[in-house]
Amino acid sequence: MTQPNSASLSRRALLGAFAATALVAAPSYGNAFGLLRGAGDIRRLRMISPRTGEKIDTIYWIEGEYIAEAVQEISHVMRDWRRNEVKNIDTRTIDIMTAAHNLMGTTEPYTLLSGYRSPQTNAMLRSRSSGVAKHSLHLNGQAADLRMGSRSVGQISKAALACHAGGVGRYSRSNFVHMDCGVVRSWGG
Template identity: 70%
Template sequence: MTENKLIGVSRRGLLGAFAATAVVAAPTYSSAFGLLKGAGDIRKIRMYSGRTGESIDTIYWIEGEYIPEVMKEINHFMRDWRTDDVVGMDMRTLDIMAASHRLMDVGEPYMLLSGYRSPKTNAMLRSKSGGVARNSLHMKGQAADLRLKSRSVGQMAKAAAACASGGVGKYSRSNFVHMDCGPVRSWGG
């Protein structure tokens, strides 16, 4: 019979050792976290929606664990407000958003312009704009379009790109940044 225990080493101790190693390995962006170059004890997100009037200011990750009840609240908040459809948002996108927010050292919440988009909403937006992808990651719950009053599109995009964990689109004319957990790439101006 084999025991799957490490003598004298706790899960928390291993996570702490990994976090310390990750921070040393990535000193330039040590204030980013998780899969984004260094761990922290908590991750939080602050957003509001001008479309629904709702806001959210919550801790969604504590000491290596996502909080399921909070993730449900975030999924509802980031729903397609046109159809009221909800999907499970990809946690990697939330991590990119939260790490970018932390890198910018800003207290202001994000304004969420678009989180999840149903295929119907995406098709409607695509018919009105050339900037909407046919197979948008918004339809998979893997993208968000965000704005901050206190930071420029360039500053937001630079923070998101520093995470090197997904796509970053700059939409300067519309004053927002797209962040997703897809392949690392950037576009826009």
């Protein structure tokens, strides 16, 4: 048995090697659910947060395993920016976001409007809008509100609905789509 040495590849180096050489074909609407069950070699999320100026383009899953460091980075970007509070984002939500993104056939990152929300932030938003749920899945790190410049609310929501994996809300007047890993349902217009 050989002992590891400084020349051996780290997990991060292997991740870089996979990222540099892997090609992932965008799945069709018919096999989006297969992607969520573990089909494919890698899962990658691209997203920007205009509130903080942060950008993320990370591979967070390789060959059936989540990369803990990458999921932590995603959770950090999806934090409650108003209170600077981080909560672990449910990987099911990240998977739905990724599957929907792949279905749209674009490399443009999502624009994140809201990820995790602290109880204080949710209460403040609820006092300003009737569209904010008292027991929102944002409070559990299980939801995201997203938009893209090159895709309409209708296109994004159609891709998310094709995943058959959670809630999808269309907010056409505010130009965003809500995705969560809760019960499969849809609303809005």
